[in-house]
Amino acid sequence: MRIGLLGTGxxxxxxxxPALSGHPDLDFVGVWGRRPEAAKELADEHGTRAYDDVDALIADVDAVAVALPPGVQAELAARAARAGRHLLLDKPLATTVEQGRAVVDATRETGVASVVFFTTRFFTETQAWIGEQADAGGWFTARAEWLGSVFSGADSPFADSPWRREKGALWDVGPHALSVLLPVLGDVEKVAAAAHGPGDTAHLVLRHAGGASSTLTLSLTAPEEAAGAGVELRGAHGVTSLPESPEDLDTAVRHALDALLAAADTGRAHPCDAAFALRVTEILVTAEGLLGA
Incomplete structure (x- = not known):
């Protein structure tokens, strides 16, 4: 599969x-970015070509991987899908339902495959745990905490991200929490409550189709000593927690690329496709409305 990268951040x-250039079943064709000099630097580092025109790169590939702010991602993903290109996307898919739906509609019109990189879902051990808990059922309640120190700790490469500054933890780490909870507890029937905490911290209470409730605490402004992520489930089978994975980020991205190749080859939708990511966006838009009320 010939694949291009959109984004240079x-x-x-x-x-x-690194994952695109090291994957044995991919031809890393080139890089496009909103800053041409950054695209050239990244392309040179990985022995590929820098493109000045995004449509020229889309025309030269079978698929695109997108690493751009969600608003920019959604527009270009829909354009690439309409051109018949498979999609590896990042979370959140979009920060408006309209933009997210445009991506989903484009994938359905052309039949292209899509995989959205919810990181936790592509670690082998954590994905196995999610499947086991979904099969077990009988869950009464869940607690998810995704606490980062992007805006409060040591220098982070993401601290100056304009969209993260604007949208905060709800949109940056909220998708991670939902990507774990939804396959286990079922779809969200209602965002029952939402409240602000310190900094950009958001607290959510959700009611799920399976009958369980969940609480989410999301932050990018936690003290470094308090940073970390975890999910705890309580129900008929007792208490269980999301395990940590020994795998690294590069492995997770490669798993996502494997999933894209499989979806493109078989025509079977991946559980973390654009339609699933759109549902995550819909839930977060509702929560954002309650937080702003």
């Missing part, structure tokens, strides 16, 4: 480009 450099 920290996530493109840290996550996408």
């Amino acid at each position: 920290p996530w493109a450099r840290i996550a996408h480009a």
